[in-house]
Amino acid sequence: MYNSPLVTRDPAGRRKHCHAMNPTPDTSRPAPGPTQPHHLDCDEATFRLIPRLAEAYGDVVRVQSPNLERPTWLISNPEHIRRVLVSNHRNYVKGVGFERVEMLLGNGIIVSDGAFWRRQRTMIQPAFSRGNMPRFFDMVREVTERTRAHWRELAATGETLDVTHATGEYALEVILRLIFSEDLDFFRDQEGINPFRFLTEDPSRNLMVAMKFRQLLKQVGVLIQRRRETGARPFDLLSLMMDARASRSNEAMTDRELVDEVATLIIAGHETSAGTLNWAWYLLGQDEASAAALRDEVCRVCGDGDPTYDQLEQLAFTRQVLDETLRLYPPVWLFTRKAVEADMLGGQQIAPGDNVFLSPWLTQRMERYWDEPEAFRPERFAPGQGDDRHDQAFFPFSAGPRRCIGEFFSYVEMRTHLAMLAPHFRLRATAGQSIELEPAINLRIRHNLTMSIETL
Template identity: 35%
Template sequence: MKAPGPGLFQFIRGVKQRGFLEFAGKQWREHGDVFKVDIGRRTLMFVMHPDAVERVNLSHRQNYDKRASYDSVRKYLIGDGLVTSSGELWRRQRKLMAPFFTPKGIQTYADLMIRDTARLVERWQGLAAAGTEVEIAEEMTFITASIILKAMFSTETMESIHQMKDAVGTMISFTDTKMTGVHLPLWVPTSRNRKYLAARELVNRSITSLIAQRRATDEANWPDDLLSRLMKARDEETGQPMSESLLRDESITAFFAGHETTARTMTFTWYALAANPKVTERLHEEIDRVLGDRPLAAEDLRQLPYALQVVKEVLRLYPAAPFYVRDAVAGDKIGGFDVPAGAAVMLSPYYTHRHPQFWDDPEAFDPDRWTREREKARHDHAYHPFAAGPRVCIGNNFSLLESHVLLVMLAQRFTPRLRPGYVPQWIMEGTLGLGNGLPMTIAAR
């Protein structure tokens, strides 16, 4: 049975008028948990039900992979890193890298996160004293870029952090636009093409230089960062290390995935807290009870569960990746509807997380959804902000730890306040964003 859905021109007009995110939600309400759009020879299948999330990511995962839908990301952003690789290459790389990203493995970075956030606390003290309005997304992007660059490369200079953050931001923006519409090839010297090529050259040159410098140093003197761990890793079967190109691709992937999404999560966290003062009050009560006026230590995080519940609820209502794609490599059925081979299956954390069959009052911001009892009672795949199954985001534990640290340390000292009259304009350009930014004033507690 063929799935329902809008015609091509209705889809194009709807996306133009409403934006992709809002129009997809409208179609979901009209057509149900499975609907499709045919774009030429390509079919987009939108699936919202948790059972479909489980089928695509787990029970029938052999029918789905990352193929044509990821070509632009491979070509213009991260090459054959974990996010885009498939088949045997992905299995080998995942096995090599998984030990570095377990809950135990990422604890080694907790002190780095605390140290870097303490520097941001100092900066915010000045902003609070001056009453200066800031763009909170910029604040969060810089701190997460700083943390991941230090965790990966032991990079400490502000200049190099700014350069890498800006260059990767340019590459992400360019890749987002390449995924839609028709664009001139890279050899045409448009200003956008030149800016992208310069950013890509800077990133590739910087990482290649870091790898070369590391190889020129006695291994006993290598810092204990992610690059050293990747360089030392050996395939269990062949004993071979990663190739130079894979080291570069995985480094870019880790930086891209390790700061962009967490920065957005933290940006949306400050909006959610400003919009929900009772949640903020309860968060402050927990932090004050556990820490008082003393600095956070990594072992304190276990005593701060409500702060983590706040992060999880932000990831529910405002997932940084509101959609992700799996390409059907063989025909299948989802919810009784045909999925043709080659279809791009659009899974949506944004709308699955709002499914009224699985979430009470789904639009409400309620961190109490994340008590242990309520989590256990919920459908296993009603929540998938980091995807699910074997291809769940390898950096999910790193991101949760970083978000937990940032929230506790900043909320201990400050209460960011929205500009009077501010109304968020949620948009989707690859990732979830705020079309009108997030201007806030930092108030000291």
């Protein structure tokens, strides 16, 4: 088994992380990095560049941007990632690039920082508690049942399935149900169709989309007002957030704050799961043994029926498939932090104001941490496998206090999706498709994936 150079074992065999990461800085030599400037961003050029930079210059690469005064740093070593996101997280705030998201999300918790972020996170977190999950699961199950009926019709007529579109619509419907429950129909009644649909039809996040989205959010403001006036609180994320109180002041969120958090949950909560499911179907379509193992597992755990909430946890292989998909295609492939005060990473002096770039895409495909990193092998996440691997060699949901708030829920959603659909359908990619990646804010597939669909 592959042994990470960063994780050792004590005499009792327990995992022990090496902390040899803060030696005295070697100021006599320039920091490793290219001499020509590069502007790192969520784009194609950066996507292609970062593996080469890490290969050529190592764990901590200094990159001078033509647009920024301060240097940027690309880090790929799990130990340094852990320092930035977990052990020294107080020294790092959200970095360059988040301004663009601000246009879409206002000051929602993906964007905010400091005391305001902490207040919002503490108010929103309880909504995602384990206790609420069975009721969210019921919503997911209903959406999946409708998806299954639609897929059956397609299979019966011999039509192909646009998997990218289908998983996009699915995940959007799920998150909208979670936020608005029956009031999603209130939006529908007014517009005739689901007015948020354009988010899956036009995945670019340009100014026009941002303006259209913000315009639509005015309707959310109307809904909040209506709930305040009538006192109606159906069980959903919006009600839970409306009733949340800040721990010190006991204040509720303002309408504006609620609208920004709703916007954040819609955007953060659908494209990520949709992308993961899209790739999971693609990968399972390429690997009949894994697809069969997943179907067998569902059959063994759930018999002929659909999973109950309690059975989801027992779907261990299904979870492995999802983890391996997230390793190969992490939707959030690049993110940034900005140093508040000086820090040391891998012997390099990070100055206040420097931006640090972290990429699950990069670290999760490094040979140093992963055996045959390009191969789809769900078994590597099986219990007992990869115990020597550093925790932060896999971080599709980030880590530390700013770790994804929807992580647990997203596994409920994605496991339910696969467990309710995979035993009933065989999906195979249709011939002649070019499977390309489109690295933007999220890592997406460039051309929609179509697959033939047959009932089992």
